[in-house]
Amino acid sequence: MKRRDFFKKAAVVAGAVAMGTTTAEANAGTHQPIDNRKVSDVAFPEKRPLIMYSDRPPLLETPRDVFTSALTPNDQFFVRWHMPDIPTFIDPDTFTISVNGLVERELKISLNDLKTKFEQVEVTAVLQCGGNSRSAYAPIPGGIQWGSGAMGCATWKGVRLSDILDHAGLKKDAEWIGFNGSEKAAYYETPNFVRELHLDELDDHVILAYQMNGEDLPYLNGYPLRLVLPGYYSDSWVKMLSNITVTNEYKHLFFMDVAYRVPDNKCECETPEKRAPKTKPITKMNVKSVIGYPTNGAKVNNKSAVVVRGVAFDDGHGVRDVLVSLDNGKTWDKALLDDGKQGRYAYRTFRYTFKPKKFGKMTIMTKAINKIGEEQPFAKDIPWNHGGYKYNGIDEVTVEVV
Amino acid sequence: MKKLILIAALLASPLFAQVKEKIEVPYVAFPIKMGKGFDALQANCLMCHSFGYMINQGRQPRKFWRGKVDKMIKEFKAPIGEEAAKAVTDYLYKYYGNQKLK
Numbered sequence: 001m002k003r004r005d006f007f008k009k010a011a012v013v014a015g016a017v018a019m020g021t022t023t024a025e026a027n028a029g030t031h032q033p034i035d036n037r038k039v040s041d042v043a044f045p046e047k048r049p050l051i052m053y054s055d056r057p058p059l060l061e062t063p064r065d066v067f068t069s070a071l072t073p074n075d076q077f078f079v080r081w082h083m084p085d086i087p088t089f090i091d092p093d094t095f096t097i098s099v100n101g102l103v104e105r106e107l108k109i110s111l112n113d114l115k116t117k118f119e120q121v122e123v124t125a126v127l128q129c130g131g132n133s134r135s136a137y138a139p140i141p142g143g144i145q146w147g148s149g150a151m152g153c154a155t156w157k158g159v160r161l162s163d164i165l166d167h168a169g170l171k172k173d174a175e176w177i178g179f180n181g182s183e184k185a186a187y188y189e190t191p192n193f194v195r196e197l198h199l200d201e202l203d204d205h206v207i208l209a210y211q212m213n214g215e216d217l218p219y220l221n222g223y224p225l226r227l228v229l230p231g232y233y234s235d236s237w238v239k240m241l242s243n244i245t246v247t248n249e250y251k252h253l254f255f256m257d258v259a260y261r262v263p264d265n266k267c268e269c270e271t272p273e274k275r276a277p278k279t280k281p282i283t284k285m286n287v288k289s290v291i292g293y294p295t296n297g298a299k300v301n302n303k304s305a306v307v308v309r310g311v312a313f314d315d316g317h318g319v320r321d322v323l324v325s326l327d328n329g330k331t332w333d334k335a336l337l338d339d340g341k342q343g344r345y346a347y348r349t350f351r352y353t354f355k356p357k358k359f360g361k362m363t364i365m366t367k368a369i370n371k372i373g374e375e376q377p378f379a380k381d382i383p384w385n386h387g388g389y390k391y392n393g394i395d396e397v398t399v400e401v402v
Numbered sequence: 403m404k405k406l407i408l409i410a411a412l413l414a415s416p417l418f419a420q421v422k423e424k425i426e427v428p429y430v431a432f433p434i435k436m437g438k439g440f441d442a443l444q445a446n447c448l449m450c451h452s453f454g455y456m457i458n459q460g461r462q463p464r465k466f467w468r469g470k471v472d473k474m475i476k477e478f479k480a481p482i483g484e485e486a487a488k489a490v491t492d493y494l495y496k497y498y499g500n501q502k503l504k
Contacts, residue, residue, distance in 0.1 A: 045425035054454035055430040084450050089424040139503065140460035142470065186450045189479035216420045223419070254477050 030382045032396055033147045034135035035296050039063055046218040048075045053144050057081035057183075058220055062149035064397075068292030068309040070342055070349045071124070072152030074213050079220040080129050080150065080234065082193050082255070085184040087240060090224055097208070097225060101178075101246035104169030111210060111224055118159040118167075123205055125230035125345035126153045126313045127237060130260050130282040134388035136379055139272055141388030148290050148395070153311070153347040156228040158209035161202060164244070173248040175199055179227050182240035191254040195236050196247075197229075201283075205230045205316075205345070208241060230345035231315035233282050233389075235260045256281065262385050269383030276385075287314040287376060288392040289322050289350070289368035298399045302356050308335070310395070311347035312368035320373075322350040325365040329378065329394070332367065356401040365396045432457065439493030442486045450480065456494065463503035467494040 040052035044060060051061035060079040066072060092111050099107040128151035135145040144150075165177070178196045185192070209228045210217065217223040222239025229236045235255070262268040263276030270276040289312035300306045312319045318340070323332035335352035356362060369375040379393030432453040434440070447456065459470070468491045474480040475487065482490070495501075 040430075042428050042430055044427060046421060052430065052454070053458040054452040055427060056450075056452040057455070058427055059455070059458075086427075088426070090419070092419050135460070140462060140500075142459055142462070142466060144455070144458050145460045185478065187479050187481070190450075191477070191479075219421060219425045223421075258477060 029138060030136050030379050030384065030391070030393065031138065032136060032379055032393070033133040033391065034145060035064060035147050035397075037061070037147060044079070044220060046075060047077075047079070047220060050076065050078070051147070051149060053146075056084045057086070059144055060220070061146060062152060064147070064149060064290070064295050065292055066149070066152075067290045067311045068349070070311070070338065070347050071154060071213055074154070074215055074218050074221070077127075077152040077154065077212075077218070077221055078129070078150050080144075081183055081220075081239070083183040083185045083190075085186065086219075087182050088219070090182075090240070092224055095224055097241060097244065099164060099168045099244045099246075101244075102171040102174040102248060103165075103246050104171065107164070107168050109164070114159055114208070114210065114225070118163050120157065121160055121207055122155055122157045123207060123228060123230055123345060124153065124155045124342040125205075125228060126151060126285070126347060127234045128152075128285055128288075128313075130233040130235055130389045131387065133391035133393070136382070136391045136393060137384055137388045139384075141384070141386055143388055151290075153313070153342075154212045155214070155342075156207060156209035157211035157214075158207040158225070158228065160204055161206045161208060161227075161244075162204055164208065165246070168246075170199075170246060174246045176247045176250055177202065178243075178245040178247060178251065179236075179238040179241060180243040180245070181222075181238045182242045193238070193255055194251075194253050195227075195238055196250060196253065196256055197236065231284050233260070233285055235282065260387070260389070262387065262389050267383050268390065269385055271384060272386070282387075282389050284315040285313070286390055286392045287317075287319070287368050287370040287374050288312065289366045289376065289395055291364065291366055291395050291397050294364070294397055294399045296397045296399075298397070299402050300356060300399050302359055302401050305353050305355050306399075308352040308354070308364055308366070309349065310366055311349055312337075312366075313345075313347050314368070314370040314374070316344045317374075318344040318371045319348040319368050320371045321369045322348070322352075323367045323369070324352040324354075325367070326354060326362065328363060329365055335366070359401050361398055361400055363396050363398045365394050367394045430454065435497040437493060437497055439489040439496070442489035443493055446480065446482045446486050446490060447474075450474075450478070457498050461498060461500040462494075463500050464491065464495040467491045467499065470494075 053059040132150035261279035264278040264280040291310040335350040
């Protein structure tokens with residue numbers, strides 16, 4: 001369909017529109033991410049209706065109430081693409097992934113070969129957009145004003161990248177691995193979505209996954225094959241992976257050198273007036289928790305047990321504790337964590353039971369602490385960065401006790 | 403016999419996608435404010451991304467919108483002339499801008 005059909009097709013509904021932020025908010029510093037967006041009326045292919053920001057490229061956010069479960073269902077998993085033209089059909093019988101560059105032998109591997117000729121492995125890992133919760137920052141940084149649902153956790157099945165590279169045989173001077181997805185821009189001159197990772201960053205947990213939670217990857221999550229890089233933000237998890245190129249030299253690429261970067265200083269912070277002179281890629285995730293239940297505005301009954309549920313994660317050190325506060329952060333109490341058997345890259349689900357004792361509004365806060373003692377700061381204490389990346393403030397929901 | 407043929411067919415084609423046909427990404431109509439400069443936006447922006455992609459960036463100052471247009475030209479190689487770039491910036495600032503920030 002041509003772009004000009006856009007208005008004729010004017011079928012359905014408005015997307016989530018994050019307008020109306022007041023100036024007071026805009027100058028007040030970091031706050032809780034926006035959390036009042038409605039789920040769209042439109043269901044995208046293989047998806048339930050989600051919070052929708054854009055159709056070209058598709059940008060879909062998972063609603064908060066999904067974050068009570070350890071695995072995010074495929075049809076509720078968030079979607080983020082960069083280019084307007086994504087393949088809408090890929091034949092699994094003819095699809096191949098190419099491996100080339102500084103290798104002993106160039107490979108073209110079919111899906112069937114991937115599934116039968118290499119060791120099959122699984123990893124459960126959190127996939128989170130670096131700009132998740134961006135709407136918490138003020139002044140508003142550029143980029144989609146995500147709430148806290150640009151994340152999910154799935155069990156990914158596929159083959160180890162290292163097995164593929166071993167099979168191809170790396171030449172001595174191999175240093176960088178470039179990953180190319182199949183999404184295309186409208187102009188030939190537009191840079192492709194290519195990521196480059198240094199060999200040192202790649203370990204045995206990095207896999208090429210064809211399956212997600214026991215099913216084929218949904219198209220919008222990168223069918224038929226995507227890179228899975230546990231612990232890293234999702235900009236490195238290239239979707240619809242088509243090509244792996246080994247080089248000895250870092251190529252300068254827009255999506256590496258300009259986008260997805262934070263200030264290269266200790267606080268990873270700057271001000272709009274005084275931007276940091278040096279930046280670095282966002283790479284690994286910081287510790288974070290998100291409450292799945294109750295949601296903002298929910299009504300709970302006085303003197304009746306409420307079970308707060310949510311998920312917590314970091315970059316693979318593992319979550320040690322999730323603490324809950326019912327008095328605006330004055331005192332904290334430990335929540336119960338699941339057994340952690342999904343592994344250190346997965347969500348830890350938590351639950352915390354309490355009985356409200358007073359009618360009216362009350363705020364529930366959660367704070368995750370990882371095994372090396374890093375913990376979530378209060379939203380107001382998180383300094384600004386121009387891309388609005390890496391927000392990990394103490395989560396809160398306000399409910400009404402009736 | 404029938405069973406055998408079926409099994410043979412499955413072996414010959416062990417892979418099948420959950421979705422066997424082309425997927426169709428729905429078109430979504432975003433609420434659009436009509437005004438001066440909208441034509442320039444329609445002609446220069448919408449072939450690469452939706453209106454939603456723009457208006458979900460939040461209310462932004464003029465400098466931000468101009469910066470975005472420049473990024474499209476410089477980084478994404480969009481062939482947008484200066485006149486159109488100015489018209490698009492003016493439109494976004496007027497209708498989706500934050501007039502309280504410079």
